[in-house]
Amino acid sequence: MELANIEKLVEKYLNAETTLQEETTLKNYFTEGSVAPHLQEYAYMFTYFATIKAEVYTKTIALEPKKSKRRNYKWLSVAASIVLLFSVFIGKQEYERYQALKQFEQISKGLRLLSQNLKKGEQAVATLYTYENTVNKILK
Template sequence: MVLNNIEELLEKYENGETSLKEEQQLKHYFASDQVAPHLEMYKPMFGYFTVSKQEQFNNDLPLETSRKFNYKWLSVAAVAVLMIGFYFGGNFNDTDLGTYDDPELALAEVTRSLEMISQSFNKGVSTVAYLDEVEKGTATLGYLNELDNATELIFKN
């Protein structure tokens, strides 16, 4: 009768349905010397649980609470950034805005720029033309969803 009870408890343990009291019974049974031969494979597992419960960590962990920041290198980096800025800075007060005195020349330049923009835009539009096909496919899937709803109504009754 005790062996049947242990086997039932093991089955409940494997399904995760045991209480703490039942698990204690299993640990006590597998700690004894009278374990059935076909249940010997569970003995190391329950023995491990008993031993691992008594283990303690005794080593000290070195924790660094203060970490010094080296401000010397921060100042060197700031000086380097300023020097690069002064070297490449140049004069930002240029008054030449690219204006044209001749209106015909200005019109020709604007026309050329707008034509270049138009060509680039048309090239970009042609690469996403496949999205119309995706939209058609999505609409077809919507019809399939309606068909699925109708068949569910038919077969549900």
Template sequence: MELDKIENILEKYFQGETTIAEENQLKEYFSSSNVAQHLEQYKPVFGYFSQVKQQKSTQELENLTLTGETIPLKTKKRNLVWLSIAASVVVLLGIGTFFFAGEENNTTAVASQSELGTYDDPEEALAATQKALALLSNKVNVGIESVQYINEYEQSKNKIFKQ
């Protein structure tokens, strides 16, 4: 009679329809030594729970000291300390690089400012100014040519879509 009851509960278990009390009955049955021969194959499934329970209880025993107090587990505070040290080093390197690069740019800017506008000969200054304006004019003309392509595109689009 009990074997039929266990088989019915087992069938309900695999269909996911058991209650907690029925699952406890299965755990008790499969943890006992008198399991039916044809149900031996299910013993590891329900034996797992008792093994985990035993492992947990042995770990708790290992954590006890002679006085009966528990030993605190190691926290990850040490990793946090190393992480904060690494972050500080990165910030300091960033600040140092910023100031070092800033000083280098300041020295080159001072040197280039001293070279600007130092023509003694007016004809030489006129030639340099004309050269700079010709370069600027050339670049502006290239930009204007690009705008002309856009105008042609707009005209073609208007012809196709007839606004």
């Protein structure tokens, strides 16, 4: 391609009036060496554009892992809430059993105390009876 033509295209290029085809022409001219010295800066630009386009995304695109991760969290929370419910239930049962035991002990202690005191009273009444009997005997 002759230089005059390239210069015209470059002018259009700066004004963003070139078509994609014309830009390809420019790209070819400037990346294939032997550039006119007064157009050197375009060679830098087009070389840069070409090299940067060679850069690719090398990692594989993962579509699934995040999804399953999220599901795991969901199940984890469900499991945690079940465990919590269960432990609260068990704890409540244990607590009730303990309360009942305590109550039972208190009641039985009270009853024992009552029966002891009752025995004491009975003895006293028994002595009273013997006393009354002897008094009656003497008075007769």
